[in-house]
Amino acid sequence: MRDSLVAAAFELFLERGYEQTTVDDIVRTAGVGRRSFFRYFPSKEDVVFPDHEQSLADMTEFLAASADSDDPLVRVCEATRLVMRMYAANPTFSVQRYRLTREVTGLRTYELSVVWRYEKTLGDYLRTRYADRRDGTLRANVVAAAVVAAHNHTLRHWLRSGGEGDPLAEVDRALGFVRETLSPDAVPAGGGTAGEQEAEDVVVVITKRSTPMWRVVREVEASLGED
Amino acid sequence: MRDSLVAAAFELFLERGYEQTTVDDIVRTAGVGRRSFFRYFPSKEDVVFPDHEQSLADMTEFLAASADSDDPLVRVCEATRLVMRMYAANPTFSVQRYRLTREVTGLRTYELSVVWRYEKTLGDYLRTRYADRRDGTLRANVVAAAVVAAHNHTLRHWLRSGGEGDPLAEVDRALGFVRETLSPDAVPAGGGTAGEQEAEDVVVVITKRSTPMWRVVREVEASLGED
Known part of the structure; x- marks a missing residue:
């Protein structure tokens, strides 16, 4: 049901544009009722980003499972890799969505707030791990921002290229650069x-x-x- | 005129809340016409952040005036300091606005997009300066994100404390930390x-x-x- 709503939504967005598509159009195409839509998605914007909630939950869980012996910087890099894996799992869909977010201001803003939530999730974890360090909170915020920037750099590059190549290898390289540069x-x-x-x-x-x-x-x- | 619109808007926002205040209320309180409002501010949200456009323009100009002999990292730190100076120029207003943005989702989103524009401005400059370096674009994006994170860390701390202390001294310390950590x-x-x-x-x-x-x-x- 959820997947068919996403599929119907993207079919219409690509056909007639995001702004010109209503939730009613989407449910009609998917052959379900309005209430089914809102059971899965709080708003039309949310159907454009169907996987971020799960991805944020996965990231939080992965970080919570961290051992004290794990290097915190390595751990946040691995957590960030999970997000790239989500994008890489469906290149066509990721590229279509990227093009959509370039055209619709509201979607770009939505995306910024999602990025902020990932950064905050990483920052929260790092703040705990760096609690005993001088400037621990500052360090946590700077490291989280740097890691997210490296991820988004790679992601943007991959999406602009139309989803060609191996984004996981690329993100590993970019995160390696951050680890070298930010060697704590x-x-x-x-x-x-x-x-x-x-x-x-x-x-x-x-x-x-x-x-x-x-x-x-x-x-x-x-x-x-x-x- | 512009200042009195901002003053009227904040008077009403604090009195009855942001959502409950209309542009009509603001122009009535300021004693001007609706068209005057929209001459200065594209929307109600924009009156909450009246100084960012100027601050972004100042930052762009400051970076454009950079000499090749300037250390790019030092330059972006100085450019970022300009933003803090804008906040520090009016602590009461900055703190009032901060409390408003904590309460109204739309304003937080607006703020995220402003932060993104500052980061992009710094990143654009750094991309030019690092053009000859290996991983120049990646480096530019990571450095811009780290500098913005250090600035926002200090700013948030200062705003939460109610605007006490010297945020310029604090931001210098935080940017010094970034310069040490990111020593290129x-x-x-x-x-x-x-x-x-x-x-x-x-x-x-x-x-x-x-x-x-x-x-x-x-x-x-x-x-x-x-x-």
């Missing part, structure tokens, strides 16, 4: 004592310019020796 | 050979785990010795 301990806020961080086979040593050489060498040796 | 070359894309970067009095050395110790020490010595 690369530069400790306010400088401070020597720290070190691993990123695959890379060692990062941060030290004050005034640190004696023997201490720096000890830090580097300790880092390299950890294997 | 802190981790060269793809890892690779040893690099080094200065951030105030901090030295960052990045090296592959497999790099021989003597090479690491030479890099560290070279970095520390640059003073």
Whole structure:
């Protein structure tokens, strides 16, 4: 029922335009009653984005299942990947909808509010995980925004290309860029004592310019020796 | 005329609520005709945000006046500061409006689309400045999103506190955090050979785990010795 309402709606949107299609037209084409429509969709706008509620619920559940040992940045990247998977599951539909949202201001605004909800979901999780850190809330908000921006960058590019190529590989690359750029301990806020961080086979040593050489060498040796 | 329309509108919004106030009510209170209202504001929503168009124009102009020698990240931080200055110029009005946008869904959506326009303005500038870089567009989008998130983090905090304290000092601190975290070359894309970067009095050395110790020490010595 739900799927046939979505199918009927898109058939009409493509045929005569979004604004020119009423909910009555949609239910008539789908062969159901008005009340059935509103049981599934609060408004005409919602039928354009039938999967976001489920996707947001999946994301929330995935983040809630996170273990304390999970790197929070890696976890939000994986959570964001779930959204791309939703788009990638149906390229034709995703591209059709993208074209529709470019034409109808109300749908673009709807989309902005959906993006904001994803960002907030990631931010809420990160705020909990970064609660003990200096500037934890600020860090959470900045990281969530950066991850969402990388996802949307890839998504937009893929949709504009007409849904060609592998958006999951592309989003992984973009999220990898964010992980590299935002490496959470690369530069400790306010400088401070020597720290070190691993990123695959890379060692990062941060030290004050005034640190004696023997201490720096000890830090580097300790880092390299950890294997 | 424009200012008195804004004043009349807010008087009524606070008195009887946003939804219950019509444009007719506003023009009657301001003592002007309907056409005067629509000369300044396309809709009732626009009178709630009377300064964003000017602020967006100021931001665009400020970025266009940028020299090639300006650090793009520093420039977008300064551009973002202009927005905070607009809010800080009238704390009472900013806080009143904030409370209004918490209550009225339509205004929150409007606000999201304004935020998106600021982010796009910063992103457009950064895309030009990063055009020659690997992943320049991605970098531009991620940096713009991070800067806007830091600004909004500070703004929200300030508005929730009722407009207490110095939001410009706070936004500078938050933007400083972004500059540290996003230091554009802190981790060269793809890892690779040893690099080094200065951030105030901090030295960052990045090296592959497999790099021989003597090479690491030479890099560290070279970095520390640059003073």
